[in-house]
Amino acid sequence: MSDILCEVIRAAEKAAEIARACRSEEALFQLLVEKRKGNESSQNKFTMDFITLADVLIQEVIKHDIVKKFPGLEHNISGEESNHFTNELGDVITVKVCPTEEETAALLNQVLNGKMVAAEVLARVVHQDIPITDPVLDAVKLEVPQSTLGIWVDPIDATYQYIKGCGDSAPIHGIYSHGLQCVTILIGVYDLSTGVPVMGVINQPFALQDPKSSRWEGQYYWGISYMGTKIFSTQLTTSDDHDEDDSICHIHRHPDSGEIEYECHHFSVVTSTRETERIKTILSDMCGERLHFAAGAGYKSLCVVLGLVDIYSISGDYTFRWDSCAAHAILLSLGGGIVNWEECLKHMKNGETMLDLPHLVYNVDEAGADGLYKWSNKGGLIAFKSKEHLENFLSLLIEKLGL
């Protein structure tokens, strides 16, 4: 088995336990709802603070657990959050996992401004052991030298959905537009020298809810793509495994000529509600009812990984390296990938063949950008599981854009 992959999966599972505990453990859930009786703005602020703490703590737990097994990796793990947290009194506290559960509880008590029961509940989950049983993972005989690896962590993706906590959204064609199902924990590992993703895990902490107990169960998906070896978790399939033509066609009469026309939609695409109106219209023309909108960059990529859609695209600079690295690794293991939207269109416009697809890389920042935006996926992205889907999508897109 690949020890690093195993540890990454275990860390993501523990992160999912913490994310679930914050919603299911009474003492923690109270922190989400306690200010509801107060005025709107103070409730929102407190809720945001608690969620920020959950986000920061999860990221620190992931780092701590991976580094405990692989000392030295701490220099190469980066994430969305910084570990400095400001509590209600304005004190800046460095959130970290301490050597013992009691010490972690004491630190969290300080962060939570004296809410000891909640701090103890959180510390207990932080220090618990997470068993991973995965026969496919056990059979992976691949050792990747840790000194060549960097890691991107998004401790909670689709934070807004996590805060809202809607559990009863209904899927359309298997896709949730919003709700707790869109929340994911993302850990992507890449090669430090090339920036190419090597392995990744997408953990969906709220995948299924037991109707009787109301308890949430999670799911996780992983993939590894290293030196020509490509392995992925059992629930996944490459797109070659199903080659039936699943176009959706409609027959209608042309409004002016009265002639019968056939309109077939070959693609399914998921995108963000933040996409521009022009691109939304084009995608809608291309996909008809197979155009979906969903929350969370991680969840949208997961829809491609699972084959629920052919493409996830976004033309703007809205996502970051930590949003895409995990899914990118899994898609590479499945024969797909994630490419830069703008670069693809440039190549196509110039009539160049794309022998080298403009894949996103994870080891260099965006020149000239500041702060977090150094790590934004500038120029947008297109995630795909099959190169054929990507090519067809791009040809049609170019035509519709009039390039």
Ligand SMILES: O=P(O)(O)O[C@H]1[C@H](O)[C@@H](O)[C@H](OP(=O)(O)O)[C@@H](OP(=O)(O)O)[C@H]1O
């Ligand atoms: O929740 P965090 O970890 O901050 O990550 C966000 C991504 O960075 C954004 O790109 C996502 O927005 P879009 O899916 O609208 O691009 C955003 O999706 P959302 O606005 O639907 O929640 C999140 O995935």
Ligand SMILES: [Mg+2]
């Ligand atoms: Mg996040």
Ligand SMILES: [Mg+2]
């Ligand atoms: Mg994110």
